[in-house]
Amino acid sequence: MDSNTFLGPYMKALEAQRQLLHKAQSRRGQRLHNRESRDEAYNTFMMGYLSTVMQSRQHEIHSSFVPPAYAPCATSIVDLTPIFIKDLQLETHHRGRFLTLRTITPPNRMSAIMAITEDEKDDVVLLMIYQQEDEEVRRATDFFGQGTVLIVKEPYFKATSDGRYGLRVDHLSDIVWTKHDDSMVPAKWRSRMLKVKASVQALKKKGNDAVAQKRYHEAIDFYSEGIDHENVTEEELAMLKRNRALAYLKTGQFDAALLDTGFPSFGAQPNNKALFRAADTLYNLERYDECCQTLELFCSAFSNDSDGPTALARARDRITEQTTGIYPFKRMQALARTMRPPQLNHATFTGPVEVRQTASKGRGLFATQAIKAGDLLLCEKAFGYAYAESEGSVVNRDTSKISLLMNIETNQGFLGTQADLLTKLVRKLWCNPSRAPAFKTLFHGQYESPSTPFVDDKPIVDTFLVERIMTLNVFGCPDSSIGIWKDTMMAASRKEDSVHHSSGFWIKASYINHSCRSNAHRSFIGDMMVVRATRDLEPGAEILFTYRPAKKLENVFEHWGFRCECTICLDTKTTKPATTKQRQQIHKRLERDFDLALNHPDTIRNIQRTLDALQKTYPQPTSAVPRVKIFDPQLALTRFLIQDKKYMDALVHGKSALESLGFVVTGFEASDVEFRVVTWGHFLDHVVEAFQHVRSAFRASGAEKKAIQAEGYAKVAYRIAVGEDETYDPSYDQKIIKHFTIG
Numbered sequence: 001m002d003s004n005t006f007l008g009p010y011m012k013a014l015e016a017q018r019q020l021l022h023k024a025q026s027r028r029g030q031r032l033h034n035r036e037s038r039d040e041a042y043n044t045f046m047m048g049y050l051s052t053v054m055q056s057r058q059h060e061i062h063s064s065f066v067p068p069a070y071a072p073c074a075t076s077i078v079d080l081t082p083i084f085i086k087d088l089q090l091e092t093h094h095r096g097r098f099l100t101l102r103t104i105t106p107p108n109r110m111s112a113i114m115a116i117t118e119d120e121k122d123d124v125v126l127l128m129i130y131q132q133e134d135e136e137v138r139r140a141t142d143f144f145g146q147g148t149v150l151i152v153k154e155p156y157f158k159a160t161s162d163g164r165y166g167l168r169v170d171h172l173s174d175i176v177w178t179k180h181d182d183s184m185v186p187a188k189w190r191s192r193m194l195k196v197k198a199s200v201q202a203l204k205k206k207g208n209d210a211v212a213q214k215r216y217h218e219a220i221d222f223y224s225e226g227i228d229h230e231n232v233t234e235e236e237l238a239m240l241k242r243n244r245a246l247a248y249l250k251t252g253q254f255d256a257a258l259l260d261t262g263f264p265s266f267g268a269q270p271n272n273k274a275l276f277r278a279a280d281t282l283y284n285l286e287r288y289d290e291c292c293q294t295l296e297l298f299c300s301a302f303s304n305d306s307d308g309p310t311a312l313a314r315a316r317d318r319i320t321e322q323t324t325g326i327y328p329f330k331r332m333q334a335l336a337r338t339m340r341p342p343q344l345n346h347a348t349f350t351g352p353v354e355v356r357q358t359a360s361k362g363r364g365l366f367a368t369q370a371i372k373a374g375d376l377l378l379c380e381k382a383f384g385y386a387y388a389e390s391e392g393s394v395v396n397r398d399t400s401k402i403s404l405l406m407n408i409e410t411n412q413g414f415l416g417t418q419a420d421l422l423t424k425l426v427r428k429l430w431c432n433p434s435r436a437p438a439f440k441t442l443f444h445g446q447y448e449s450p451s452t453p454f455v456d457d458k459p460i461v462d463t464f465l466v467e468r469i470m471t472l473n474v475f476g477c478p479d480s481s482i483g484i485w486k487d488t489m490m491a492a493s494r495k496e497d498s499v500h501h502s503s504g505f506w507i508k509a510s511y512i513n514h515s516c517r518s519n520a521h522r523s524f525i526g527d528m529m530v531v532r533a534t535r536d537l538e539p540g541a542e543i544l545f546t547y548r549p550a551k552k553l554e555n556v557f558e559h560w561g562f563r564c565e566c567t568i569c570l571d572t573k574t575t576k577p578a579t580t581k582q583r584q585q586i587h588k589r590l591e592r593d594f595d596l597a598l599n600h601p602d603t604i605r606n607i608q609r610t611l612d613a614l615q616k617t618y619p620q621p622t623s624a625v626p627r628v629k630i631f632d633p634q635l636a637l638t639r640f641l642i643q644d645k646k647y648m649d650a651l652v653h654g655k656s657a658l659e660s661l662g663f664v665v666t667g668f669e670a671s672d673v674e675f676r677v678v679t680w681g682h683f684l685d686h687v688v689e690a691f692q693h694v695r696s697a698f699r700a701s702g703a704e705k706k707a708i709q710a711e712g713y714a715k716v717a718y719r720i721a722v723g724e725d726e727t728y729d730p731s732y733d734q735k736i737i738k739h740f741t742i743g
């Protein structure tokens with residue numbers, strides 16, 4: 001939704017990949033008899049490694065191709081049998097087998113982390129592992145340096161795009177990382193030197209030193225070794241776990257951190273660090289109620305510690321947001337403007353909506369009570385977010401690269417931050433299996449994934465399932481919709497196809513189905529998505545927003561695999577080509593007349609006549625099919641008339657502009673009838689401007705009460721457009737007039 005899925009220029013590359021794959025398939029099951037020698041493989045790899053290390057890759061667009069999906073290994077390592085490199089068959093998943101490897105080169109990062117590895121028989125093979133953390137987050141050499149021994153479960157051996165071959169690992173649980181004294185490490189690779197076992201105290205110190213240097217993964221290893229130590233005392237065990245909880249917290253492994261704190265029972269004499277870390281973890285897991293309860297315990301047990309009340313107040317703020325939908329929107333907008341990446345610290349509010357089955361669109365989101373236009377339906381914190389810095393800005397640690405992500409099987413892809421988002425989602429689920437159920441139930445088309453949740457005490461995260469879910473539910477998003485709204489207003493006419501490189505994933509919003517004739521609008525404040533109703537809704541109404549505008553004369557939403565059957569799409573389909581041509585000609589005439597009107601105000605009468613002619617080409621009532629193409633010139637005319645101080649005429653055309661979108665409004669006439677929107681019409685950003693012109697016209701004609709009423713509607717429209725009205729400025733219409741006389 002609002003992502004760049006138009007990959008026309010890159011389709012050739014996708015086709016080339018497909019051909020390669022096709023060619024490779026014909027070699028399926030073959031064993032390689034002319035495998036590269038150890039030296040050849042090493043030298044070729046090192047040449048590539050050195051050239052990528054030396055190259056500046058800042059301005060390159062990286063591409064990653066998602067291969068045909070395959071299931072992760074769901075069998076325990078103890079039930080697999082070994083295989084060696086010489087027995088590998090091309091284009092084959094070696095089910096039921098495992099391969100033990102040792103790296104003989106440093107790791108090289110492309111879209112995967114790669115290294116040349118050897119097996120016990122001294123044969124070598126290229127290993128490519130995907131979905132690893134970014135180099136800035138964790139250096140590849142820290143876990144995949146020379147001499148690392150690892151086990152690949154059910155290895156997948158395949159041809160690579162440069163005509164060579166290698167092992168590809170897409171699922172995180174398909175690799176078992178060994179430790180130096182692991183019984184799984186072949187005897188010939190174990191150190192001959194007798195290693196003196198470190199004491200628990202020494203391990204704790206090493207762990208603490210690693211934490212001080214922010215080497216949290218290393219710290220986890222030291223603490224874990226201490227925890228498993230045969231001489232560890234009860235007291236040491238508790239302390240090591242508390243410390244490991246901190247390292248888990250810092251690496252986003254919240255489920256594991258919580259377990260280490262002892263939550264939910266902290267004993268008769270709770271430890272301050274255990275309590276505080278448990279609360280911090282619960283906060284990160286968005287379990288604010290339990291977080292508050294833990295902090296209340298902390299505050300009563302450690303009343304002298306000033307951190308407790310501060311953390312408690314913060315958690316209580318989140319509960320207020322969750323339960324009331326009241327947010328400090330102005331502050332959030334300011335943060336979204338300056339904070340990079342704009343990941344805001346706020347809770348999710350779910351309004352009066354629930355997920356239900358629809359008749360023909362799978363599940364959808366439905367109103368559970370009567371809702372007014374402008375009401376908040378969702379204010380949702382992103383589950384995953386990949387931020388793209390705008391061009392020319394400083395790229396910081398959490399900025400995602402813009403890359404091309406293409407799926408060979410589905411023929412779909414994105415140009416944006418989706419490749420990074422995919423890795424973030426996979427890793428989040430891997431680190432926090434408690435978050436997986438809500439994610440896995442989202443729409444994923446026909447893709448079937450194995451249901452085993454854990455193997456060898458580790459979660460199974462099917463990368464291809466995550467990719468399918470992401471593809472069908474991802475949103476492209478701006479830093480904040482306020483910027484887009486202002487640009488649209490200043491451009492004076494509508495821009496329909498803005499796409500964004502930043503991308504995010506919002507679980508509740510993912511249940512909303514598409515309609516071009518929507519009744520809800522989404523906007524963004526940093527990584528918070530705000531969904532508001534654009535019209536009054538009856539209880540039981542399905543909430544619908546527009547994924548992207550339907551392409552001209554086409555109602556197929558190929559990317560999601562459905563046809564839109566809304567009244568707008570049906571009308572477009574049934575409109576005769578002659579009528580479309582006639583409308584285009586009238587529009588040309590209008591453009592010309594608007595240009596003339598700048599110097600010859602008499603032309604206005606022509607414009608009015610031409611607009612009447614345009615109206616006649618629309619047979620359907622505006623309540624069924626909004627006339628967006630009439631709204632634009634009607635609004636431009638209203639703008640012109642306001643500037644010309646022809647307020648009565650401005651009211652006439654302001655009314656026509658709103659009516660062309662299906663609005664039913666009373667009180668335009670010079671009577672005491674209140675100015676009131678009886679029915680909200682189709683929502684566009686410029687509706688704010690239309691109401692503001694109406695307000696100005698009433699005010700200038702002395703109808704102050706009606707001016708205040710119209711201002712109220714402008715504010716509601718602004719709230720729908722940007723998500724909130726705390727930043728509403730009543731003088732936008734004046735600013736637009738200053739910049740542009742006519743759209």
Ligand SMILES: C[S@@+](CC[C@H](N)C(=O)[O-])C[C@H]1O[C@@H](n2cnc3c(N)ncnc32)[C@H](O)[C@@H]1O
Pocket residue numbers: 360361362363364442443472473510511512513514515559560561562563564565
């Ligand atoms: C983001 S999901 C929406 C929630 C989904 N209906 C579910 O059951 O979870 C997108 C998918 O919903 C379905 N969908 C959305 N809008 C639709 C529409 N107007 N007509 C038919 N199917 C639609 C399509 O299958 C689409 O790929």
